[in-house]
Amino acid sequence: MTHNYMRAISLLLFAILILTSCRSEELIRPGDSLEVAYEKAMMQYNEEEYSDAARAFETVISIGRGTDYGQDAQYYLAESYFNSNRYLLAASEYERYAQYHPNSPRREEVDFKEALCYYELSPRYRLDQEYTTRAIESFRLYRTRYPDAERADQAADYISELRNKLAHRDYNAADFYMRTERYNSAAIYFGLVIDNYPESEPWAEQALVRQIESYVLYAENSVPDKQAERYEKALESYNTYLQLFPQGDNRGKAEDLFDRAMAGLGEVDDQSVVESN
Structure with missing residues (x-):
């Protein structure tokens, strides 16, 4: 009994050690190149560890501002917040991306996602409707900028739904x-x-x-x-x-x-x- 118990404990500690070692390899360390730091951040993102990925992308942005890696990290930081339902933070990061990279091929998607964040923040009709109003304004601006976009009709549907809530x-x-x-x-x-x-x-x-x-x-x-x-x-x-x-x-x-x-x-x-x- 004692032997089996000790063996189980040893296996558990070994497993924890292996997991800790693997986890350590995923973390950005001092001295990591910008490319390595970005790859580690993307690894966490692809594993859907969005909170860890957000912190990693923040690091990439801080050391890679003005580079392609920094630009991509800004986008995936917003995506990490969005995928973890932290919509207010996501909206802020999508907006920041659009300000820093106005001509990016991702701009149309980013503008839509920012509006979608406010849609997700819109509460029941009895509560304060600040985010409802912001969502409507953002979707209208999106439709003005991208009248022929595939998501233009979807934006119109969201506007109609939100206006019904205000009504x-x-x-x-x-x-x-x-x-x-x-x-x-x-x-x-x-x-x-x-x-x-x-x-x-x-x-x-x-x-x-x-x-x-x-x-x-x-x-x-x-x-x-x-x-x-x-x-x-x-x-x-x-x-x-x-x-x-x-x-x-x-x-x-x-x-x-x-x-x-x-x-x-x-x-x-x-x-x-x-x-x-």
Whole structure:
């Protein structure tokens, strides 16, 4: 038992020694040439040891700035961060690569990857949307620079997806105002969805119907002197709905709200006639 135990320990220590020795050979050492340092960094990258590779590429950049090795290391440093999901660092390194090497054949890919980093950083619609906005701006800039690139359509799809997220955010804010019975504020925020994201689905169409509803409720809860103008706003929103979404999924609800606004406006007119007599 003791003999077997000691033999197992010896084999384990031997294996650790071999692994440590191999690992040591992969590390950049003082005195390594730039070429050797780059090869060691690429070895770690190809083995998907991205954190170690990033540190190695940083070393190559520091000793090889201005060389082809330094340029390649800058690219693979960004790639190492991207592949390890460290998107903010990756975006910064892609941007740095583009600044230092604006005419590189990799420039188009680097610009796309920088935008993709911000896309990956974009959070759920309820949270701060700074990175969503940056992603949209970056993808738009990419499409402007490379309108015929293979990834141009993919960039357009990302823009559409991210804009839908922003529309959802504004729609959610408007819905909050509706639930707290602040109908005028709700109508304003529903209007932001319509004005800023008219192509968003399904948010723009739903927002316009909810805006009609907001004005109807605003009118119903207003003093008599203000009801007519607020019902009129509901009717204006309804007319806009017919123009933008004649076959909208919520057409039936829009019609019901139109009838409700017309009935309310009729009651206001009748009351005005009574009071004038």
